[in-house]
Amino acid sequence: MKSARYLLGAVRFNVVEYYTWFLFIGIYLATGIFVPTIFTSATVSNVLVQGTTVCLLSIGMTFVMLVGEIDLSIVAAAAFAPIMGIISWEVGFPVPVAILLTLVIGAVIGFFNGLMITKLKIPSLVQTVAMWWMLGGIVLIITRGEAKTGLPDAWMLLGRVFIGPIPLLVFFFILVVIVAIIFARRTVTGRRLYLVGGNREACGAMGIPVDRIRIISFMISGFFGALAGYVLSARMGFVSSRFAVEWLMPAIAAPVIAGVSLTGGRGNFLNVIAGAYLVQLIVMVVRAGGVGGYFTEFVQGLLVFIAILVNAGRQRVTGR
Amino acid sequence: MMEVKNITKNFGTVRALSNVSFELEKGRILGLVGDNGAGKSTLLKILSGDLQPTSGEIYLEGRRIRFKSTADAMKIGIAIAYQFLELVDSARVWENFFMGRELTKRIGPLVFLDIERMKHSTAKAVAKYGPELDVEREVGELSGEQRQIIAVTRAIEANPEILLLDESFTLLSLEGRKEIVNFLKKVNRKSDLTMVIVSHDLDLVKELSHYIMVLRGGEKKFFGRTDEISIDDIVRYMLP
Numbered sequence: 014m015k016s017a018r019y020l021l022g023a024v025r026f027n028v029v030e031y032y033t034w035f036l037f038i039g040i041y042l043a044t045g046i047f048v049p050t051i052f053t054s055a056t057v058s059n060v061l062v063q064g065t066t067v068c069l070l071s072i073g074m075t076f077v078m079l080v081g082e083i084d085l086s087i088v089a090a091a092a093f094a095p096i097m098g099i100i101s102w103e104v105g106f107p108v109p110v111a112i113l114l115t116l117v118i119g120a121v122i123g124f125f126n127g128l129m130i131t132k133l134k135i136p137s138l139v140q141t142v143a144m145w146w147m148l149g150g151i152v153l154i155i156t157r158g159e160a161k162t163g164l165p166d167a168w169m170l171l172g173r174v175f176i177g178p179i180p181l182l183v184f185f186f187i188l189v190v191i192v193a194i195i196f197a198r199r200t201v202t203g204r205r206l207y208l209v210g211g212n213r214e215a216c217g218a219m220g221i222p223v224d225r226i227r228i229i230s231f232m233i234s235g236f237f238g239a240l241a242g243y244v245l246s247a248r249m250g251f252v253s254s255r256f257a258v259e260w261l262m263p264a265i266a267a268p269v270i271a272g273v274s275l276t277g278g279r280g281n282f283l284n285v286i287a288g289a290y291l292v293q294l295i296v297m298v299v300r301a302g303g304v305g306g307y308f309t310e311f312v313q314g315l316l317v318f319i320a321i322l323v324n325a326g327r328q329r330v331t332g333r
Numbered sequence: 334m335m336e337v338k339n340i341t342k343n344f345g346t347v348r349a350l351s352n353v354s355f356e357l358e359k360g361r362i363l364g365l366v367g368d369n370g371a372g373k374s375t376l377l378k379i380l381s382g383d384l385q386p387t388s389g390e391i392y393l394e395g396r397r398i399r400f401k402s403t404a405d406a407m408k409i410g411i412a413i414a415y416q417f418l419e420l421v422d423s424a425r426v427w428e429n430f431f432m433g434r435e436l437t438k439r440i441g442p443l444v445f446l447d448i449e450r451m452k453h454s455t456a457k458a459v460a461k462y463g464p465e466l467d468v469e470r471e472v473g474e475l476s477g478e479q480r481q482i483i484a485v486t487r488a489i490e491a492n493p494e495i496l497l498l499d500e501s502f503t504l505l506s507l508e509g510r511k512e513i514v515n516f517l518k519k520v521n522r523k524s525d526l527t528m529v530i531v532s533h534d535l536d537l538v539k540e541l542s543h544y545i546m547v548l549r550g551g552e553k554k555f556f557g558r559t560d561e562i563s564i565d566d567i568v569r570y571m572l573p
Contacts, residue, residue, distance in 0.1 A: 016440040199445045201435045208432050211421035218419045219433035220404065278423035 119239020
């Protein structure tokens with residue numbers, strides 16, 4: 014019991030710290046005045062489920078941001094890894110193995126990114142753009158531009174099974190979040206991500222294997238990219254070459270809104286969840302709120318920009 | 334007893350240190366002074382294993398010691414506290430204190446950090462020599478002397494024989510300087526720790542150290558007891 018309390022202590026509540034949640038809930042209530050339909054349980058459930066993709070991508074992105082890096086290939090992993098998983102199923106592997114393979118491929122992509130970035134000292138922005146480009150190209154070759162459909166039922170279990178009114182996916186998602194938070198706050202490697210992001214030289218001087226920690230962060234982001242892609246495909250029932258690409262900007266914006274430092278060392282995963290749902294809410298409300306046709310993306314971007322400004326203001330005041 | 338014999342260090346054709354020798358009894362503090370480029374940092378780096386001397390030997394209690402890295406030097410009992418290089422500002426005091434050697438505990442088959450024990454040990458270690466400190470605070474919020482106390486306390490946790498301190502006091506306030514002097518004197522007295530201190534602050538070196546060595550252009554110009562030399566004389570030795 015004591016150990017359970019210790020681990021859950023990782024998610025202690027603190028008003029100042031979790032301001033992103035207040036921002037999210039505040040904006041949610043405020044937009045409800047203009048778009049009352051967002052209070053219906055159907056919409057809430059919808060946002061909750063749809064938001065898992067952005068959340069998982071944002072969590073992955075946060076792990077690399079903690080060490081002061083960025084991973085743009087995360088959305089390519091989200092398409093490439095599930096496609097390879099499905100191909101492995103098509104050639105005869107059982108579905109659980111195919112899913113596992115999907116996640117492993119994500120981690121391997123991250124490992125390769127991390128290796129290039131630490132050993133050849135390629136900036137992460139450059140390395141991961143190249144990786145994104147390449148993987149996107151491979152996916153295009155494999156799919157010939159068409160969506161890959163006809164996924165096995167077992168693959169789509171997560172997206173199709175409900176416990177009461179709530180999809181299994183939501184429970185799975187909550188579990189993943191809890192594990193991620195406990196990893197970040199209560200394990201040696203997790204804490205070292207923050208330390209390495211805070212001061213790489215200091216960590217090296219104190220005997221922390223800095224490069225290994227940085228590589229691990231990319232493996233985690235690749236893993237989360239693959240997981241987000243798998244979850245999305247389980248929900249949608251297909252994988253396409255343009256899969257998840259639209260969520261790259263939100264996956265970067267969400268951690269930034271949540272106060273994750275782009276230079277590393279700071280980041281609260283619970284806030285990242287709120288940030289991701291905030292971005293998801295903005296995207297959805299602008300669509301549902303009847304912002305016409307060509308204006309949608311501009312208004313979405315503008316609102317995200319405002320949220321980032323609010324966070325910048327907060328950081329000036331609190332000094333973190 | 335630490336003996337340094339005929340240490341010479343060349344960087345290409347540039348001679349940074351030339352035949353520097355000195356002896357230091359256990360528990361004594363040596364202040365190493367000199368103008369920029371005099372070779373004091375180079376000497377400190379050689380003593381800490383960060384640099385290899387071109388020639389010369391180092392003996393500890395009569396035994397010749399050699400090391401290839403700072404990690405090697407640490408194993409032999411030489412610890413170094415650089416100024417601000419080795420603290421993570423965005424991390425808390427206890428995290429900084431235990432970075433690289435985190436305490437863990439098992440829960441079932443998994444290994445987790447033992448945060449309570451680390452906080453407790455940190456508070457205890459800091460309180461041993463210095464004023465009380467909230468170990469939950471981020472290091473970036475602390476004053477220069479508090480940061481210095483943390484870095485030094487962390488360095489001496491492993492019970493080293495010799496502690497090397499580099500340029501540690503330049504950014505301190507007057508009160509902060511006093512606090513650091515008291516703190517280091519206490520550390521020196523309580524644990525009989527031999528120390529080598531590099532600083533530009535001559536008043537501080539005079540106040541703190543038992544011996545003073547003046548380097549100029551890589552050569553030893555003076556070595557002697559602190560009470561045998563005035564600050565004016567130190568300056569005279571430092572200048573060409």
